[in-house]
Amino acid sequence: MSSESNKPPATDHRPLTTVTIAGLKLKNPVMVASGTFGYGEEYSPYIDLNRLGAIVTKGLSIKPKMGNPTPRIIETPSGMLNAIGLQNVGIDAFVKDKLPFVRQFDVPVIANFFGNTLEEYGEAARKLSDCDGVHALEVNISCPNVKEGGIVFGIDPKAAASVISLVRKSTKLPVIAKLSPNVTDITVMARAVEDAGADAVSLINTLTGMAIDVRTRRPRLANITGGLSGPAIRPVAVRMVWQVANAVKLPIIGIGGIMTADDALEFIIAGATAVQVGTANFVNPTATMEIIDGLEKYLIDNHIADIKELVRSLNIQASH
Amino acid sequence: MSSESNKPPATDHRPLTTVTIAGLKLKNPVMVASGTFGYGEEYSPYIDLNRLGAIVTKGLSIKPKMGNPTPRIIETPSGMLNAIGLQNVGIDAFVKDKLPFVRQFDVPVIANFFGNTLEEYGEAARKLSDCDGVHALEVNISCPNVKEGGIVFGIDPKAAASVISLVRKSTKLPVIAKLSPNVTDITVMARAVEDAGADAVSLINTLTGMAIDVRTRRPRLANITGGLSGPAIRPVAVRMVWQVANAVKLPIIGIGGIMTADDALEFIIAGATAVQVGTANFVNPTATMEIIDGLEKYLIDNHIADIKELVRSLNIQASH
Amino acid sequence: MYQVKSRVIKNEEVAEGYFRLSLECPEVAEKAGPGQFVMLRVGNSYDPLLRRPFSIHRINKWSGIEILYKVIGKGTGMMAHIKAGEGASVIGSLGNGFSFTEELGEALVVGGGIGAAPLLALAEKLTGKGIGEERKVIVFLGGKSKEDILCVEEFKEIGAEVQIATDDGSLGHKGFVTELLERYLGQPQGTAPTRIFSCGPHLMSKRVAEIAKKYNTPCQVSLEAHMACGVGACLGCVIKVKGSGVRGQF
Amino acid sequence: MYQVKSRVIKNEEVAEGYFRLSLECPEVAEKAGPGQFVMLRVGNSYDPLLRRPFSIHRINKWSGIEILYKVIGKGTGMMAHIKAGEGASVIGSLGNGFSFTEELGEALVVGGGIGAAPLLALAEKLTGKGIGEERKVIVFLGGKSKEDILCVEEFKEIGAEVQIATDDGSLGHKGFVTELLERYLGQPQGTAPTRIFSCGPHLMSKRVAEIAKKYNTPCQVSLEAHMACGVGACLGCVIKVKGSGVRGQF
Ligand SMILES: Cc1cc2nc3c(=O)[nH]c(=O)nc-3n(C[C@H](O)[C@H](O)[C@H](O)COP(=O)(O)OP(=O)(O)OC[C@H]3O[C@@H](n4cnc5c(N)ncnc54)[C@H](O)[C@@H]3O)c2cc1C
Ligand SMILES: Cc1cc2nc3c(=O)[nH]c(=O)nc-3n(C[C@H](O)[C@H](O)[C@H](O)COP(=O)(O)OP(=O)(O)OC[C@H]3O[C@@H](n4cnc5c(N)ncnc54)[C@H](O)[C@@H]3O)c2cc1C
Ligand SMILES: Cc1cc2nc3c(=O)[nH]c(=O)nc-3n(C[C@H](O)[C@H](O)[C@H](O)COP(=O)(O)O)c2cc1C
Ligand SMILES: Cc1cc2nc3c(=O)[nH]c(=O)nc-3n(C[C@H](O)[C@H](O)[C@H](O)COP(=O)(O)O)c2cc1C
Ligand code: FES
Ligand code: FES
Secondary structure, eight states: OHHHHHSOOOOSSOOBOOEEETTEEESSSEEEOTTSSTTSSTTTTTSOGGGSSEEEOSOBOSSOBOOOOSOOEEEETTEEEEOOOOOBOOHHHIIIIIHHHHHTSSSOEEEEEOOSSHHHHHHHHHHHHHSTTOOEEEEEOOOTTOTTTHHHHHHOHHHHHHHHHHHHHHOSSOEEEEOOSOSSOHHHHHHHHHHTTOSEEEEOOOEEEEOEETTTTEESSTTSEEEEESGGGHHHHHHHHHHHHTTOOSOEEEESSOOSHHHHHHHHHHTOSEEEEOTHHHHOTTHHHHHHHHHHHHHHHTTOSBGGGTTTOOOOSOOO | OHHHHHSOOOOSSOOBOOEEETTEEESSSEEEOTTSSTTSSTTTTTSOGGGSSEEEOSOBOSSOBOOOOSOOEEEETTEEEEOOOOOBOOHHHIIIIIHHHHHTSSSOEEEEEOOSSHHHHHHHHHHHHHSTTOOEEEEEOOOTTOTTTHHHHHHOHHHHHHHHHHHHHHOSSOEEEEOOSOSSOHHHHHHHHHHTTOSEEEEOOOEEEEOEETTTTEESSTTSEEEEESGGGHHHHHHHHHHHHTTOOSOEEEESSOOSHHHHHHHHHHTOSEEEEOTHHHHOTTHHHHHHHHHHHHHHHTTOSBGGGTTTOOOOSOOO | OEEEEEEEEEEEEEETTEEEEEEEOHHHHHHOOTTOEEEEEOSSOSSSOSOEEEEOOEEETTTEEEEEEEOOSHHHHHHTTOOTTOEEEEEEEESOOOOOOTTOOEEEEEEEGGGGHHHHHHHHHHHTOSSSOOOEEEEEEEESSGGGOOOHHHHHHTTOEEEEEETTSSSSEESOHHHHHHHHHHSOOOSSOEEEEEESOHHHHHHHHHHHHHHSOEEEEOSOOOOSSSSSSSOOSOOOEETTEEOOOO | OEEEEEEEEEEEEEETTEEEEEEEOHHHHHHOOTTOEEEEEOSSOSSSOSOEEEEOOEEETTTEEEEEEEOOSHHHHHHTTOOTTOEEEEEEEESOOOOOOTTOOEEEEEEEGGGGHHHHHHHHHHHTOSSSOOOEEEEEEEESSGGGOOOHHHHHHTTOEEEEEETTSSSSEESOHHHHHHHHHHSOOOSSOEEEEEEOOHHHHHHHHHHHHHHSOEEEEOSOOOOSSSSSSSOOSOOOEETTEEOOOO
8 A cells, every 4th residue: 555655646648768879769679689680671561660669780791691501590498599690681782772671661770780800890880871771880799600700809808899999980870889798797898898989788699509419410500509599598688788787887788588578678677778679579570569568568557757767777675 | 221231230238328537437427416406315205316427416615504595596488597695504514414315325426515715615625525425526616606706716717727726736536627607718717727637627507697577676586696507508508518628638527408318418429528417307306317318228229339439429510 | 205297187277267187196195295285397398497386285095186276377377288198297295284183173274365275185184083073174265356266165065164255255255364264263262272274375374374373373385485396405495394395384 | 471369260180190270360361372381389488489380281261271280399299289269379471382373284292291281272272273274183192101191081072183102001002102203204194284293301302303303393392491580581591582471492
């Protein structure tokens, strides 16, 4: 009774769900994660793209990339391993063939990209900044499937900082650094990219994993190792978001195994200003819509007028 | 037809399943993991302890430890988070009250232990070596739930090496270093403990994770963070075992999400000489027995005379 | 204690959202006592991963046990799909269960919602009587609404008196079941040794304990502990362990 | 393409380990063609996590579709537990499916084991005939044993001729189904445009392709690709994508 009456009265208006990440205003904090939503068109028959907070593209590179041999995807308990190998059409074809489709919609487009060398990161950033319809850049320094040295950027704070500084200099767009979870201390990486000029961090990318076919005694992925995603990794992702929230001031985009609104709320309460939904798109193409609705319902049910009040609201006082 | 006739004839005898880890001979490579099997008595109504490769005890310390407040355990997709906080009866009570029970069985006992300081590791190693019925020591340098500084040992190669050197000097028993997966490069840790005199490495301990109750906006574990175990982490564990197998010569004990014989085989093929079964004990107390039977069946079905032939047998040649 | 692959005899919805599962497991049944529980697992999915604890609802000594469960999440949702003839893995029986002596003359049994589950096995033992002695068993059942009042017929059949309370007044007294208990204890009492047994949600148990303090030792079973192993091996639940059995919050 | 929460009409075991699932999903049915597939999900467990692809077995234009599936692992094991009235999530219809023109005079339809599933919808369309034209449909079914020969009656009912081969000779010709196809093609042929359609295990498909090379264009559906999304979004399966539909290995 008494706790009920302490609550503020239910708001008359719909709660505010808009958030701003690095100057980019989003209708709501729910984006789709890179590599899990194609270039935007693939899921357009199933959901209204206008309702998304933002669309993050498949990881792009200067040159088109064929990716790895198959099998590229296998299922694991409550997760999946992928070793797509960053297959993509290349930035030029993206701008020419893919961007016009998503530009039709009222949704910010965040271009996820990577380079095989430091210089390529700069060049890609410049190219993407020049085209019409890209609203922010997400720098993938963390893909575990590139063998050309890309991995180094994601796990070494100095290398990560050098990539982000260069990208920062090469674009006027907001720069989001996407962090790898395959590190001892994610806060060191977050601080490094913060100092190097990133406007936001997104985390986590996939955990490196592996599975073996015991009949053939061969790896189940042609690439041997791959990236683990899905609900299995969510506890690790939430922990890292919480750690980073306690270490840097940058806005955080939380990613990893988000399937439902409650999952998204875990990340937001832990410290994320926005979230990305990845593997869930495959399982349930309407997951993002359900999450957006679920967040709004949570705000109403809990008498919260603005979703920003939830960000970093974790209460760690012992309860007894 | 032709591939069939290329196979060696089925062995007349039962295949060999014995393995040797750091001089310790095991009937078979299947142990129970620390903290998931109590002190041995708890599961004795359900399985024949004599059939186990070895029993690893709950993590022991010089002084008894109360552990963390509850909730200490929560379920996550295909996994669980625990923050027991290394509750244990202490080495003296273990020797007096617990060891006599397991000593009745024909099974090697591996004492898992930890210290809050470097000195405590040495003292604990000495104490455990003096008592009758402990056959090897597993040094937990990696528990994420000890806040007194214990975590440092597990993620810093120099600190890990200093612990292992000291333990090495303090005992004549085989020394197994148990590694944390919460590091950028597990091979660096494995090499550090190899150089410091470890006889074997066991991996992985739990991944640090976290979960939030979105109704109360509190952590679901009283300790805030906990260790993720179970099938969810298996792909990460298999990957790390494979990496370590390519980096050190030490025998490896593979741990992480093993539920079935096929899971155990993944680790063995990746490079583990033996395995430990943890969370699976809770789900299926007879898991170890089924795994032991399943390994033997696999050897027979695949015409393999000795399980040692399987260790590090992963074929990474492209198949097409 | 055993781990058995038991066969499902029957799995039927006895009320909206409540199922009764009959399991063939003579070994477990033989040793089982009221207030004890089993750890159950159906299917082979790893989500949910852990076994689920369920009180023993009824014991059929030579054949098996029954479980009464409420569907609330993934685990119980999967249980609701199990068909007769299929397998379920049972670990049990665990916990020390309810205890009373032959001399007990009057038993006041208080159940809230699904908390009625273990009380049927208890009532069956209580009404089984002592050595030639007469024993009075009153069962107080509470719940949100009439759908949450379980096993009334079963309790009556074995000779227990049943008193009912619902929050919405759709059946019996409108109010808390503990009010019925208090009213009863407020009346002039006989001299027979009396004991209260209860199982239900946390708040109900607390109130029972308060009431019982004045009159007798309460004996409670909590259905709200989170358990990973159920046998004392994981140290996840901070419970007193006796032998290798988990004591629950008695 | 739609994602729909469809209602299960029926889910019955039609042969040991083989089930037929009828789903109410008029939107999907309306656009569906033979050789297309749907991505299915039942329950809310995350293990298995991904949807499972199933060929459209039969199309009931105004109401829904049928799936014929073999229980082999966790996903299909869970499907076998779904009851009429419950929900299943369907994404479809996906893939380009089988194609043929009105002129087609003779269709040789080859199915191995569960590969028969998509062939019934195909045969129904094939026997539906062209504009006033007569069309011959011969269905060649192969399997390990007679239990693996599916839908013989259904194929016959719609007017197809059925030829059977089993590895163990328990039904029809003892040997491979491709031997029946070869034997048939070895006989003197008419002049009607002929086409081979096939669906089955990898080795069978390979052999069909070899045989077909001499005679015609084969058209194959593989049931062995691992798919995460089924719609071209994950790039997990290296398949040609047309529009947003996945082409499968046709
Ligand atoms: C000793 C004991 C005896 C019990 N006896 C019965 C009984 O006879 N009949 C009955 O219907 N229920 C009983 N329960 C409660 C039952 O175990 C839970 O309802 C069940 O585990 C929920 O599983 P789920 O997967 O359907 O729900 P979940 O999806 O796991 O969770 C739904 C809700 O149930 C809670 N829950 C989850 N796991 C547990 C757990 N291990 N223990 C308690 N709560 C949990 C969660 O916190 C959540 O609020 C008993 C519990 C205990 C500890
Ligand atoms: C386009 C297409 C159409 C299909 N149509 C049918 C059909 O009509 N009827 C039918 O019974 N089956 C069909 N299949 C196969 C069916 O998808 C698999 O049998 C099913 O996914 C197995 O799921 P499971 O969880 O029971 O098995 P799992 O436990 O996942 O695995 C058991 C075995 O099945 C294989 N498998 C797992 N997932 C897939 C997958 N996504 N695709 C293919 N194989 C897999 C595994 O490698 C393993 O060998 C089709 C597959 C494809 C690609
Ligand atoms: C099939 C697949 C492809 C991916 N491709 C990319 C990519 O190109 N660039 C990138 O930064 N992340 C990529 N990711 C990682 C996701 O964006 C996301 O960080 C990760 O999957 C964790 O989120 P989830 O658990 O919600 O999927 C990919 C993930 C998957 C499953
Ligand atoms: C409840 C619980 C308690 C544990 N306690 C210890 C411990 O005391 N010492 C230790 O080295 N590891 C401990 N572990 C880690 C396990 O030994 C094992 O490394 C880990 O759980 C991964 O294996 P699994 O996935 O098979 O459980 C514990 C794990 C669990 C689940
Ligand atoms: S549930 Fe494991 S000790 Fe209580
Ligand atoms: S299954 Fe995702 S692209 Fe084919």
